[in-house]
Amino acid sequence: MIVTHLSLTDFRNYSSLDVEIFPGPNVFVGSNGQGKTNLVEALAYLSTLSSHRVSTDHALIKHDRDSAVVRARLEHGERHILAELQLNRTGANRAQINRAPIKTNELTRYFSSVMFAPEDLALVRGEPSGRRRFLDELLCQLSPRLRGVIVDYDRVLKQRNTLLKSARARRVGVTELDTLEVWDERLVGLGAEIIAERANLVQQLQPLVNDAYTEIAGPTHQAALSNYWSITSSPETEAVDGAFSGSVSESSASFEIAKIFRAALARVQSQELERGMTLVGPHRDDFVFTLNNLPARTHASHGESWSFALALKLSAARLLRRDSATGDPVLILDDVFAELDKSRRARLGDAIADYEQVLITAAVLEDVPPELAENVVHISAGAVVSGPTS
Numbered sequence: 001m002i003v004t005h006l007s008l009t010d011f012r013n014y015s016s017l018d019v020e021i022f023p024g025p026n027v028f029v030g031s032n033g034q035g036k037t038n039l040v041e042a043l044a045y046l047s048t049l050s051s052h053r054v055s056t057d058h059a060l061i062k063h064d065r066d067s068a069v070v071r072a073r074l075e076h077g078e079r080h081i082l083a084e085l086q087l088n089r090t091g092a093n094r095a096q097i098n099r100a101p102i103k104t105n106e107l108t109r110y111f112s113s114v115m116f117a118p119e120d121l122a123l124v125r126g127e128p129s130g131r132r133r134f135l136d137e138l139l140c141q142l143s144p145r146l147r148g149v150i151v152d153y154d155r156v157l158k159q160r161n162t163l164l165k166s167a168r169a170r171r172v173g174v175t176e177l178d179t180l181e182v183w184d185e186r187l188v189g190l191g192a193e194i195i196a197e198r199a200n201l202v203q204q205l206q207p208l209v210n211d212a213y214t215e216i217a218g219p220t221h222q223a224a225l226s227n228y229w230s231i232t233s234s235p236e237t238e239a240v241d242g243a244f245s246g247s248v249s250e251s252s253a254s255f256e257i258a259k260i261f262r263a264a265l266a267r268v269q270s271q272e273l274e275r276g277m278t279l280v281g282p283h284r285d286d287f288v289f290t291l292n293n294l295p296a297r298t299h300a301s302h303g304e305s306w307s308f309a310l311a312l313k314l315s316a317a318r319l320l321r322r323d324s325a326t327g328d329p330v331l332i333l334d335d336v337f338a339e340l341d342k343s344r345r346a347r348l349g350d351a352i353a354d355y356e357q358v359l360i361t362a363a364v365l366e367d368v369p370p371e372l373a374e375n376v377v378h379i380s381a382g383a384v385v386s387g388p389t390s
Contacts, residue, residue, distance in 0.1 A: 006071070
């Protein structure tokens with residue numbers, strides 16, 4: 001799948017934008033703050049319904065407007081799609097495919113992209129929530145039905161936490177909470193499926209991440225990732241100490257995990273009543289990244305962390321292209337080359353050379369390898385000032 005045309009209305013700093021995009025590499029060049037990242041962010045949002053920079057849609061709408069529109073023409077072989085998304089300050093967002101209304105969350109079925117941005121350094125050095133979000137977004141791209149499972153889990157978690165907070169405030173014991181068992185079963189059923197899917201995904205990513213890291217940084221390090229399950233450890237235990245080392249078959253994974261989950265809830269029940277919150281489950285899990293068997297979060301240099309995060313995103317793209325019936329995901333690299341030395345720039349260029357479409361942003365065109373700079377668009381103050389436009 002490639003994007004042939006992008007149109008923006010009142011998105012971020014763009015009052016109006018129309019730009020033609022070509023197969024292969026496309027480079028958007030501009031000084032900091034001119035809008036090049038905003039442009040590619042719009043496409044990334046169209047495929048994941050989330051932003052790598054903000055947690056709310058409202059920040060994507062031009063400050064003095066009530067709505068923003070992202071419109072993209074997509075092609076795969078003989079198939080042509082017009083995907084449209086309207087973001088609203090009040091009321092629900094709206095989406096269309098070929099002018100026919102659809103549910104907004106169905107947009108992700110039509111367009112796939114993987115974006116790497118400087119903020120992704122937090123995947124290695126930041127909090128567990130960012131790593132969970134990365135895996136869950138990838139899961140939903142690979143299997144859109146899981147979006148509903150994750151949403152349902154979050155809803156049940158919220159209800160269960162409300163019950164625990166109420167019990168703490170009223171100093172009620174567990175024997176007086178008749179409904180807690182009901183919420184426990186719902187939490188376990190949904191949570192076990194999420195944990196099993198994440199574990200399977202990590203298993204698939206592991207060899208891809210190591211290969212991608214080697215391609216970028218050279219064969220001097222072994223990159224690895226593993227699961228940390230909160231249900232196999234007390235909430236106070238460090239992530240690496242609680243890493244789950246067992247393995248279960250795919251067919252029995254959810255059933256086995258559910259048994260462990262129930263036992264974990266029983267183990268921490270008194271602590272949950274004291275603190276008024278759910279202490280174990282996929283919302284508390286993490287993923288341990290290592291280089292040469294040392295935790296990357298504490299031992300990797302800035303350059304190594306950057307390469308590890310990039311390897312994660314390249315691995316996600318490779319997994320999507322392997323399982324996709326609509327071609328490669330669009331690969332988006334936001335200000336990547338400025339952080340790499342000359343040899344790593346060349347290696348990255350080789351690693352992405354065969355993708356159907358790559359979108360690159362750069363403040364300085366010379367940072368981008370010449371073989372990737374065939375189609376260049378210059379951006380200034382929320383407008384295209386030169387390049388292939390229509």
